[in-house]
Amino acid sequence: MDPFDGIPEAAAALHRRALVFDAHADTLTEMTDRGYDLSAAPEGRHLDLPRCAGGVLDAQVFTCFVHPQYVGAGAADRARAMLDTMDRQLARFPGSLALCTARGDIGVARREGRLGAVLAVEGGHAIEDRLEVLAEFFARGVRTMTLTWNNSNEWADGCGDEGRHGGLSARGRQVVEAMEALGMVVDISHVAPTTFRDALDVARRPCIASHSCARALRDHPRNLTDAQLRALAGRGGVACLNVYPVFLVAEGPATLEHVLDHAERFLHAAGEDHVGLGCDYDGIGVVPEGLPDVAALPRLTAGLLRRGWSERAVEKLLGANLLRVFEEGLPACATARAAAGAAS
Numbered sequence: 001m002d003p004f005d006g007i008p009e010a011a012a013a014l015h016r017r018a019l020v021f022d023a024h025a026d027t028l029t030e031m032t033d034r035g036y037d038l039s040a041a042p043e044g045r046h047l048d049l050p051r052c053a054g055g056v057l058d059a060q061v062f063t064c065f066v067h068p069q070y071v072g073a074g075a076a077d078r079a080r081a082m083l084d085t086m087d088r089q090l091a092r093f094p095g096s097l098a099l100c101t102a103r104g105d106i107g108v109a110r111r112e113g114r115l116g117a118v119l120a121v122e123g124g125h126a127i128e129d130r131l132e133v134l135a136e137f138f139a140r141g142v143r144t145m146t147l148t149w150n151n152s153n154e155w156a157d158g159c160g161d162e163g164r165h166g167g168l169s170a171r172g173r174q175v176v177e178a179m180e181a182l183g184m185v186v187d188i189s190h191v192a193p194t195t196f197r198d199a200l201d202v203a204r205r206p207c208i209a210s211h212s213c214a215r216a217l218r219d220h221p222r223n224l225t226d227a228q229l230r231a232l233a234g235r236g237g238v239a240c241l242n243v244y245p246v247f248l249v250a251e252g253p254a255t256l257e258h259v260l261d262h263a264e265r266f267l268h269a270a271g272e273d274h275v276g277l278g279c280d281y282d283g284i285g286v287v288p289e290g291l292p293d294v295a296a297l298p299r300l301t302a303g304l305l306r307r308g309w310s311e312r313a314v315e316k317l318l319g320a321n322l323l324r325v326f327e328e329g330l331p332a333c334a335t336a337r338a339a340a341g342a343a344s
Contacts, residue, residue, distance in 0.1 A: 003054045003295045011302035014311055019110065020297060021059040021319030023240040023276055024120070024189075024211035026283030028082040029065045031089075038089050038097065046281035046293040049096050052115050055295040058319065059106045059116035061144065061210065062086060065283065066126040068151040076133050079126045083140050086119060101141050102183075102333040106323060118326065120187065120210070123149035124156055124175065131178050143330055144185040146210065147172070147195060150222075157192035159221045167194030168202065176202045183331030188232075189222075189240075189278070196228055206236035206325045211278035213247040214265035220247055226269040233274035236328075238321045239266050240278030245286050256290030260303045263317065272313040276322040 004012045027047045031037060041048040052060070064082035066075050090099055098109035100116045109116035119142045126145075127133040137145075147168075150160025155172035157163030165172065176199055179186055186207040188199045199207060209232060215223035222242075224232075229239055241263050245254035248262060266275045281287075281294055290299055304314045 015301040019319035023278035051295040055297040063120040065122040121145040125153040146187040168198035185329040211242040229269035233270040238276040240276040244284040254288040
């Protein structure tokens with residue numbers, strides 16, 4: 001089926017010319033655990049190379065999600081296993097996939113017709129409280145990390161428990177500083193409100209909330225309040241829209257219209273320069289009606305235009321805003337190559 005079937009011509013043209021850049025997919029976890037690759041995802045999964053091409057997805061943040069069950073039981077090794085999975089994908093699909101580690105890489109990948117892959121770690125406990133592990137992950141290509149998952153760790157409080165630091169500890173502030181010194185973008189999805197506040201205070205470059213929704217529309221601990229959205233925008237950051245139905249609605253099925261509602265709330269609270277995509281595909285068990293996978297993203301573009309968004313605002317949400325943050329946060333090409341060489 002053509003993903004552009006039924007899409008108005010103006011929306012299809014806009015989607016094709018825009019940079020489409022998504023801030024969060026758990027595809028590496030699925031591939032590592034289920035043993036498939038990017039040529040064809042199994043039934044029920046949401047992202048592979050054919051679907052990225054069909055939906056004109058230009059760049060994707062591929063996340064190494066480390067479940068808290070690995071705390072004290074090989075958390076860093078769990079991330080390494082997913083980085084190994086990406087290494088195999090890059091070797092197998094060099095004409096279709098490009099690892100993006102430095103400024104300008106995403107644009108080059110797009111011009112070459114390759115999916116730009118940005119690597120992430122989800123859950124700061126994966127570094128096992130060692131800055132040398134953070135540096136190792138950077139040398140392997142990781143360019144962003146969520147400070148926590150839902151669980152609090154040794155230096156930062158997550159959104160899913162009572163916490164123990166009141167936000168970021170002194171060590172947590174060191175981690176944020178080390179991330180930015182290396183050339184990594186700080187991700188504050190999943191963190192406690194106190195950690196969110198502290199991270200914005202410590203960070204010197206824009207942060208992202210890679211996969212969240214609007215708490216004003218769905219009161220869930222993973223969602224962002226209007227005040228948080230304004231604070232993130234005030235520091236130049238980007239709030240990236242999740243399509244997980246649990247974050248969209250309190251009960252009943254979620255639809256594309258609910259996703260558009262949350263997008264509009266983001267726009268209202270943060271402004272058009274501070275909204276992006278972070279769909280959470282391959283990390284969610286259910287999807288909204290109308291957005292079953294990445295190939296359906298042209299429907300989102302059409303929906304935003306139908307609701308009266310300007311073409312420029314849609315382009316910003318689809319990827320221009322996220323690209324701005326990564327272009328500011330990532331190292332210059334020579335710096336990235338030197339770090340990689342030093343680790344090899």
